[in-house]
Amino acid sequence: xxxxxxxxxxxxxxxxxxxxxxxxxxxxxxxxxxxxxxxxxxxxxxxxxxxxxxxxxxxxxxxxxxxxxxxxxxxxxxxxxxxxxxxxxxxxxxxxxxxxxxxxxxxxxxxxxxxxxxxxxxxxxxxxxxxxxxxxxxxxxxxxxxxxxxxxxxxxxxxxxxxxxxxxxxxxxxxxxxxxxxxxxxxxxxxx
Numbered sequence: 688x689x690x691x692x693x694x695x696x697x698x699x700x701x702x703x704x705x706x707x708x709x710x711x712x713x714x715x716x717x718x719x720x721x722x723x724x725x726x727x728x729x730x731x732x733x734x735x736x737x738x739x740x741x742x743x744x745x746x747x748x749x750x751x752x753x754x755x756x757x758x759x760x761x762x763x764x765x766x767x768x769x770x771x772x773x774x775x776x777x778x779x780x781x782x783x784x785x786x787x788x789x790x791x792x793x794x795x796x797x798x799x800x801x802x803x804x805x806x807x808x809x810x811x812x813x814x815x816x817x818x819x820x821x822x823x824x825x826x827x828x829x830x831x832x833x834x835x836x837x838x839x840x841x842x843x844x845x846x847x848x849x850x851x852x853x854x855x856x857x858x859x860x861x862x863x864x865x866x867x868x869x870x871x872x873x874x875x876x877x878x879x
Contacts, residue, residue, distance in 0.1 A: 692749065693725045693865070695858070696794030697739040698809040700801035700828050701732035701768075709826050713738035713800055714745075716823060716854035721748025723858055728753060728794050730786060731776055732768050735800045735826065744772040752776045753790040755783045788812055795870075796821060796861050801828035807836075817845035819870055821861040825852045845870065 697716065717739035720727045727743040729736035731752025740750045752773040756762035757780040759770060766783075770776065777793075779786045787809050791797060797813040798821040799806060807829045813820050822833050829836075834850065847864055851857035 693723075693795045693862070694728050694751070694793060695720045695723075695725045695861075696728040696790060696797040696809075696813075697736045698730065698790070698797060698799055698802065698813075699735040699806050699826065699830065700803065701730065701734040701736065701805075703734065703801075703803075703828075705735060705738075705801070705827075709735065709801065710738050712823065712826065712854050714742035716798065716800065716858065717742025717744070717748070718746045719855040719858040721746035723862055725858075725862075726751055728790060730755070730783075730790055730805075731762065731770075731773060732766070735802075737769055737772070739800070740772050744774075750774045751793070753786050753793060754778045755781060755786040784808065791816070791818065794818065796865055798823060798857065798861070799830045799833060801826040801830055803828055806830075810836075814840065814846045814848075815842070815844055817870055819861060819865050819868075820846055820848045821857045822848060822850045823852070823854060823857055824850050 713735045721743040726749035728751045731754040754762045791812040796819045800823045
């Protein structure tokens with residue numbers, strides 16, 4: 688049986704002003720994903736996730752975007768999102784919030800970088816569905832508050848969360864955890 692390439696989602700800040708260090712760490716995150724032989728999945732948006740896309744692409748990795756738009760024109764014009772460096776774009780036509788479920792469910796591991804309310808929504812979906820989650824700390828936004836949110840979640844989902852400020856180490860740790868403890872996503876459990 689052929690083993691499929693793991694897909695690592697990078698969910699985070701699409702807008703705002705980012706300092707050079709945070710942008711560089713997200714670029715390195717993308718490089719680490721490609722170097723590990725994984726594909727990257729983002730919301731097809733600009734900002735920190737696109738930095739990761741560019742890093743992944745530079746290393747020859749497979750890049751996938753999950754767009755809120757119906758097609759390329761709406762993706763670029765209405766959402767102001769890039770198409771460069773993205774190998775496969777999935778146009779959901781579901782808007783920003785609707786595409787979050789598809790984006791997260793398309794990933795084996797979800798990484799949180801920076802972020803605001805949309806990223807918190809993506810984190811919540813991944814957590815609720817028991818997906819492995821990595822948090823690149825020190826990237827601002829919701830990523831630096833996930834640890835504060837966890838105590839109020841009060842729901843055992845099987846999701847394991849890894850925190851690290853080093854992009855390469857974060858990917859290594861998340862992949863090691865994934866292989867040591869293959870996730871049991873709720874849909875998989877229901878089928879058994």
